[in-house]
Amino acid sequence: MHLVIIGNGIAGVTCAQTVRRLRPDARITIVSEESAHHYSRTALMYVYMGHLRPQDIKPHEDWYWPENRLELVHATATALDADQRTVQLSTGHALRYDKLLLATGSVSRFANWPGRELEGVQGLYNLPDLDRMERTTRGIQQAVVVGGGLIGVELAEMLRSRRVAVTMLVRDARYWGSVLPPEEARLVDQQLEHHHVTVRYDTELREILGDATGKVRAVVSSAGEEIPCQWVGLATGVTPNLALARTAPGLETDRGILVNEFLQTNLPDVYAAGDCAQHLLPAAGEVPVEQLWYTGRMQGETVAHTICGQPVKYNRGPWFNSAKFFDLEYQTYGRVPAGPEAGVSSFYWEHPNGTAALRINFQTAVPHAVQGFNNLGLRLRHEVCEKWLRAGTPVQEVLAQLGAANFDPEFFPQFEPLALAAFRSQFPDFAPVQLRLRKGLLSRLLAR
Ligand SMILES: Cc1cc2nc3c(=O)[nH]c(=O)nc-3n(C[C@H](O)[C@H](O)[C@H](O)COP(=O)(O)OP(=O)(O)OC[C@H]3O[C@@H](n4cnc5c(N)ncnc54)[C@H](O)[C@@H]3O)c2cc1C
Structure with missing residues (x-):
């Protein structure tokens, strides 16, 4: 099998790595116009700020690719002919594929402001x-x-x-x-x-x-x-990069390249993953186009299984995102809309000095299942929050175990007692919640 992947971002590269693991005999070619080697797009800012050098944002050494028999082509894919199973390259060469993954990412989206073409x-x-x-x-x-x-x-x-x-x-x-x-x-x-x-x-x-x-x-x-x-x-904002997709007669696109739950397009043996893909049937409450690093990685891994003949449906699980606003870390898990929602209660605690905050949304009706978390300036473990969200854990139970989600009590301040006190005052009708501190934590706190 010759797998050709267009795009060496997180979606394309994760697919290549997974296929290499599942099918050691496969020939894999990754074509990308932007850079010879994969790098972490999310770290671009740190290069500008001088915290990292350009070579530091490459997750793999250059020898990694030949060592794993991943053929890299630094060129633009200019046309796709699905009948002939070929991709035309800007170098004048054409690549024949058995399976093709389009992982072409996004492009910046601009309105037509007067002066947009000016330098700077x-x-x-x-x-x-x-x-x-x-x-x-x-x-x-x-x-x-x-x-x-x-x-x-x-x-x-x-x-x-x-x-x-x-x-x-x-x-x-x-x-x-x-x-x-x-x-x-x-x-x-x-x-x-x-x-x-x-x-x-x-x-x-x-x-x-x-x-x-x-x-x-x-x-x-x-x-x-x-x-x-x-x-x-x-x-x-950004919008899916459809430049190559638009050259392919019959390939169905909308905002992105349309894919089913297996990340298959409507053309035989042509798949799409990452920012450029648009899910035909997003699950309730999910967005059809996901433009995140971690969803790109999940899609790359999922589509690799289908490409290797082990079809797996894409199942993202609860929403997750993280960012940093200058000194303030931000993570969100599950569903936390910008405004109030019918049938949903919102608990919000903020440290008096404004350096940390926690919001937990939960169903107003018993059993008060948690729906989402916003954390600012404190870190909650992804896997713990995801478990609570998937299980629909009651909010009192979550609060009682909050310490289990604290990312690293050695480095992140102990906010749990303060948050619990805030919950008691905001929701006085709830049965009292006892904080269950992690083993050893109490003695460390007392020792401070
Ligand atoms: C500055 C910045 C910061 C970000 N920070 C975060 C963050 O903190 N957290 C988060 O979750 N997400 C973040 N994102 C979004 C995240 O980086 C993207 O969702 C993710 O990189 C998309 O991965 P991808 O593999 O789908 O596409 P991309 O990373 O866009 O890779 C696609 C590649 O395909 C190449 N390509 C396209 N067309 C062709 C063609 N015809 N021929 C050859 N090559 C082609 C492109 O040049 C590109 O290199 C950030 C994005 C940016 C721009």
Whole structure:
């Protein structure tokens, strides 16, 4: 079997590694236009900030690929002919496949703002973007970041690490208003303020203004304000990369490449996984296009089994995401919408100094099954929270065992007693909950 994979991101590479394990005899070719070797996209910001060197964000040494007989082709796949089972490459060569995985990821999504083509205006998705940002932000004093999501904050943090003054334009009334409840958004605001980032809420980009040399010199906001800047970061989302898919006659696409629960497209032996795939039948409450590192890895692993003749349905399990807002770590497990939901109660505790918060959503009706967690500034173990979510564990039971989920009590502060006291005052009608501390924890706490 010759498996050809287009894209060396987390989805493509995980598929290749899994197929290599399941089918030691398979020939596997990975084609990618962006870089010769796989790297961790989520760590791009740390290269800019000088915390990591470019070679540090490659999870594998260069010898890993030949050692595992994974053939790498650094080129663009320009056309797909499913009848002939061939992929045309920018090098002029064509690859014949028995099985084909499309793992082409995403591209930045921009509106058609006037001035978008000016030098110093860009998004951040890939290595060429990082190179461009490195070049065009050298020596600048002011930047504007458009978009109030995860990449927007990353861009602000990157720029602040070089002491560039940053103004963020955010369409919503609060930070990441479609995802974070107001309390969590306020904590992010405190981080932005602490790091001297100016934020304009309820504000959109109207126009980008250039100077005589074609470089950006200012933006005009929807409020009519002209904000001087030498660089504009567009962090207004990503969309599946369909450039190759669109060359394939008959391949069904919508927002992404349409796949069934086995991650098969409508064309024989052609599969899609990761950011570029759109699930035809997402489970209730799940999104059809998942644009996350860990879902890319899960999809890559799942599709590998199907490719090897051991069909496995993609089953993501409870939602999970994590990020960092400057100094504030964020994790979310399960379902925590941005606003109140009928039949769902929400417990929220925040440390008085604003450095940590915990939200637990649970069903108002008995037995008060937990539905989701938001953690800021404290870490709860993924596997423990997932177990509680899958089992529909009552909230009192979760609170009693909260210590079991604390990521590492040696390094993360003991918030459990404080959270429990907050729960008692917010939900006085609930039966008293006794905190069950982990073995040895009490003695360590008393010793402090
Ligand atoms: C700056 C940034 C930070 C992020 N941080 C987080 C985070 O903290 N947590 C999280 O969960 N997610 C994060 N994400 C999202 C996450 O990185 C993506 O969901 C994930 O990388 C998608 O993996 P993928 O394998 O589907 O695609 P990609 O990683 O996009 O890889 C696809 C590859 O295919 C190549 N390709 C496309 N078309 C062709 C073609 N025709 N021929 C050859 N090659 C082609 C592309 O060049 C690309 O290299 C972040 C994304 C960005 C941009």
